[in-house]
Each structure stands twice: as C-alpha cells, then as structure tokens.
C-alpha cells in the first residue's frame with residue numbers, strides 16, 4: 285500500500301517542485317526495492333541531465349539527454365511541465381526462452397517537457413519515460429503528435445552515459461561489418477566508437493551493461509567516449525546520406541537500457557531488455573517450435589562441399605535425404621540446407637540480386653525433399669542468403685514464405701553477407717532495421733520462424749515477435765573453419781556477458797572433428813567437452829549441432845547434443861568471471877531435468893559446484909561429459925570422459941576443466957522414469 289501512495293503523493297506535489305528544479309530538487313524515481321535511483325535535473329539554460337545511483341553510490345554522473353533534428357532540437361532549453369508516475373508488478377510467460385516466467389517489476393516516471401520558445405519558434409512538447417527495475421533502468425524519448433509538426437529528421441541523439449568509474453569495458457568496434465569481432469577488454473576512457481551492448485566492470489561488485497530495447501524504425505545505438513573520458517555519447521548509425529532517423533510524430537525512441545548488478549552472472553539473468561519490449565503480437569503461437577537442428581553447412585565452410593553447382597555441390601536431394609535420415613535417427617527436428625537455390629554460382633555476395641528464393645538447382649528436388657522430411661518427422665530449414673540485396677529479397681519473400689508454408693517448411697535462416705545493404709546502407713541503419721522488421725512480420729504471416737544472420741544487433745523484439753527465434757551478430761563458429769585467426773579460448777567465456785545479453789545467439793557450436801585440410805592451422809580453440817557445454821551456455825531456441833554428420837558417428841558424447849533441450853524452465857549462473865570462466869545450469873521445461881555447461885578460457889580450472897538448486901530429498905543421476913585424461917585444446921581436444929554418479933541437493937560436483945576446456949552434465953531425477 286505504501287508503495288502506491290508515495291508515487292501518487294509525489295505526482296500531486298510535482299508541479300511545486302518543477303519551478304525550482306535544480307540539482308538539489310532533482311526529480312527522481314527508484315526501483316521497487318529502493319536500491320537503484322534515477323534522477324533528472326535541468327541546468328540554468330534548460331539542458332536536461334540525469335544521474336544514476338545504486339545504494340546511494342554514483343553509477344552514472346550527470347549525463348546530458350537530448351535529440352537534435354533538422355527541424356528542432358530537444359533537451360537544451362527544456363522546462364518540465366508535469367510528471368506522471370506509475371508502477372507495475374506482473375509476471376508473463378514467454379513463448380520460449382531461458383525461463384518459463386518473467387517478472388516485470390518497475391517504478392515508472394514519465395516527465396512531460398517543453399523545449400523551445402527560442403528564436404521566436406514555438407517549441408516542442410516531449411516526454412522522457414523512465415522505468416527503474418531492481419536490476420536496471422530503461423528510458424526513452426517520446427514525441428507526441430502536435431500542431432505544426434508531422435515529420436522530423438533526427439541528425440543526432442545526444443544521450444550520454446557518464447560512468448562514474450573508468451572501469452574495464454568489453455566491446456567490439458563499430459564498423460559496418462556484421463558485429464563479427466572479438467570482444468576486447470579496455471578502459472572506458474580508451475574506447476573508440478563501439479557497438480552496444482557494452483559491458484563494464486566498474487568495481488568488483490558493480491557491473492553495468494549499456495544497450496537498447498525495442499529498436500523499431502530507428503537507427504542502432506553505438507557509443508563513443510567524449511575525449512579520453514568515461515563519458516560515453518550515443519552515436520546513431522547513419523543513412524548513406526548522413527541523416528540518422530526519419531520519423532513522424534507521434535514517435536518513440538528505442539529504450540536506452542542499463543543493467544546494473546553486482547555479479548557477471550546477474551547480467552546474464554537480467555530481463556530488463558525483454559521487459560521493455562511490447563508483449564507478444566502474434567495471437568496463435570502454436571506453430572512456433574524451438575528445436576535442435578543439423579545442416580549441410582560446415583561442409584561448405586570447410587570446402588568439402590560447394591554452395592554453387594559443381595561436382596561437390598552440397599545441397600543435393602540425395603545428400604539432404606542422408607541428413608534427414610540422420611536427423612530422424614538422432615532426435616533433431618530440422619535440417620538446414622544452404623546452396624539449394626539459384627544464385628550461388630560466381631561471386632554471390634557481390635551479386636545478391638541474382639538470388640532466387642523459390643527456384644531450386646536441378647539436383648535439389650525441394651518438393652520431394654519436403655515430402656521425405658515430413659514422412660520422417662523432420663523439417664527442411666530453408667536458407668535465404670541475400671548477399672545484402674534487401675530489395676531483391678523483399679520482392680520475393682512473400683511468395684517464398686508462401687511456398688515454404690505449403691511445403692511444411694517452418695523455419696528460414698536469412699543472411700546478408702555484404703558490407704552494405706543494397707550497396708549503400710549499413711546493417712545497423714534505420715534502412716536495415718526497417719528491412720529486418722518487414723521480414724519478421726511477413727514470415728509471421730506465413731507461420732515461418734526466422735534465424736537471422738548478419739542482423740542488426742538484437743534488442744529483445746522476440747518478445748513481440750517470438751517467430752524471431754535466433755540471430756547471429758557474433759563472431760561465430762564459422763571462423764573456426766577458415767579464419768586465419770580462429771576464435772580464441774577466451775571468446776566463448778566472454779560472449780555470454782556481451783553479445784548474448786542482446787538475446788539468443790546462433791553461434792552454431794558442436795564441432796567434433798578438428799582436422800582441417802583446407803586451413804590446417806585453423807580449428808576450434810576448445811576441447812570437444814567445451815563444444816558440448818556451449819550448447820547449454822550460449823542460448824538459442826534453434827540450436828545447431830554444426831559438424832558434418834559423419835563426424836558424429838560412433839561418438840558417445842554426441843548423446844549430449846542429441847538430447848540437449850532448447851526451451852527452459854529456469855536458468856542459474858552459479859559461477860562466472862568475464863573472459864575467464866562461466867557455469868550455467870538450466871532446467872528443462874518439459875521434464876525438470878537440469879543441464880549444466882561449464883567452460884573455461886585457456887587456463888585449466890578445477891571447481892567444486894554445489895548442487896543446492898536440486899529439489900531437497902530427491903535422488904538424481906548426474907551424467908558427466910568432461911574433459912578426459914590429458915585433454916587440452918591445443919594438443920588433445922577430443923578426449924572426453926563420460927561418467928555417471930548419484931547426486932542430491934547436498935552434493936557438490938568436482939569438475940576438472942582442461943586448458944580451453946569444459947564440462948557438460950545432465951542431472952535427471954532417479955524416480956522420474958529417465959531415459
């Protein structure tokens with residue numbers, strides 16, 4: 285009751301406060317537990333600033349807010365008109381995800397402002413809406429429809445994040461190429477322009493991740509330090525013509541988010557981004573099915589097959605049926621086939637407009653394959669590589685999705701391999717954001733799930749459109765096939781705290797065979813046990829077992845990938861240190877089993893993991909897939925030791941991770957008729 289009265293009182297008193305809104309009379313809103321606090325103030329000129337404190341200690345120092353448009357600017361000459369306050373405490377159920385229930389608990393302050401009356405102009409009404417959760421903050425600009433203003437051209441958003449400490453930030457540089465970089469640690473003050481999410485260790489007990497939520501019809505947010513300071517300023521990805529965003533009133537910016545927690549594990553468990561997205565817009569979601577898949581894929585990257593036509597064309601009817609047989613025998617729901625359609629011959633990434641999304645190569649009988657797949661309970665996963673030719677794709681996608689739907693194909697992997705979209709726009713520009721959104725909505729109309737490669741950085745849209753299953757936007761496993769620099773051992777223990785905070789990732793783990801005739805010095809810099817653990821740690825509702833199927837034959841450890849669930853009831857992060865190690869435990873939504881993935885960087889690691897998350901008094905069997913005797917990611921990656929022990933909630937698991945290694949564990953109830 286008290287919680288309700290205070291905001292209401294504050295709203296009544298608010299007008300009195302505004303007229304003298306100096307720093308000492310800042311308007312503020314706190315999290316429901318009172319620990320996180322966001323305050324807003326104006327300087328004498330009317331420039332709007334905010335600050336963030338946790339437990340009374342500064343997290344973000346006075347940081348400017350504002351938007352600069354061709355037609356007007358906001359934030360520099362503002363006055364506060366009134367404030368509205370509200371609170372929410374609800375629990376919602378995602379269609380799929382890392383948990384079956386998500387609590388959305390925040391206090392909100394919506395500040396109505398007026399900016400202008402400068403140079404004889406009338407000025408603009410706008411709002412800053414702020415939500416404060418126990419584990420983070422979101423705020424956004426809203427410009428209501430008003431007389432004399434229909435459209436606007438945003439030239440810059442001036443939102444700042446002046447971090448109180450010069451902490452260690454893990455980032456990838458901004459450039460127009462796909463986010464496929466290694467996250468490197470550096471002091472904030474030493475950063476160049478970087479992409480979000482940006483993860484910062486401020487102190488041993490304060491971690492912050494800056495990102496955005498609900499990026500819709502706007503440009504993606506990047507961050508750039510002001511001078512060599514810890515003050516980061518928003519830099520929106522521009523159009524080729526230099527403008528950042530074209531918008532009409534009413535308009536809402538994406539939410540600017542900060543997850544603010546005490547441990548790296550809590551960063552992984554925060555759902556602030558998802559909570560700030562709109563609820564599900566798809567009424568009947570029964571056709572949306574998380575699943576595991578294999579594919580005619582690694583063979584191309586390793587040059588055993590080709591995408592285009594020729595003697596080693598991978599996407600043949602016969603080869604696809606072989607993969608479908610394997611999928612059916614081993615519990616996989618889908619088979620991805622790349623290179624099935626016309627357009628791959630020659631320099632495909634430069635000639636994306638040559639791609640057809642409905643016409644197959646003559647040696648790929650799509651009708652027969654779809655029929656064969658459905659007789660075996662396996663779906664073909666379509667592949668739509670566009671070479672960045674978005675307009676060509678838009679002209680065909682409706683008919684392509686309709687064809688897929690008729691054939692019983694319900695997932696499509698899209699791709700945009702070209703530094704630019706349609707030869708001129710960045711992947712993170714408003715142009716591209718509009719395109720990706722069109723794809724998701726058109727796919728939903730035809731009951732198609734999307735796995736988007738070379739995307740704009742995800743921002744939680746899967747809450748609204750849960751057919752947006754997974755996305756790349758990461759330096760994935762493909763680099764272990766052909767890059768002169770394969771993903772180093774630190775990579776998989778860094779991305780859970782960086783890229784993965786933006787949502788599910790199609791990293792495509794699961795490589796067992798490290799011989800690489802094409803690039804002999806390139807191969808995964810992990811043990812096989814760590815490849816298994818990735819399947820649990822790197823969450824994706826469409827999760828790939830990415831090796832060629834012959835490399836799984838006769839390998840007992842393959843059981844882990846065959847059975848690993850993709851939809852969870854609960855997720856825990858018992859141990860984590862960014863760039864060093866991480867252990868994730870997830871509970872299967874279907875049967876309550878626990879699946880555990882532990883990974884380390886190049887330093888071998890012993891750990892004793894308490895299993896106190898198990899139900900007290902119940903007996904379980906833990907099947908452990910660990911690094912075997914002498915395992916080492918350089919000299920002996922394939923040694924996996926499989927063992928079984930009986931455990932309960934008072935047990936602790938001794939895990940022995942090799943250099944570059946990992947462990948994967950299935951913990952099943954003994955009395956539940958386990959497999």
Ligand code: NOJ
Pocket residue numbers: 581622669699701737738756762
């Ligand atoms: C890059 C994607 O990330 C990869 O998965 C795909 O195989 C190639 N493009 C070809 O589309």
Ligand code: CA
Pocket residue numbers: 462464737738756762
């Ligand atoms: Ca890629």
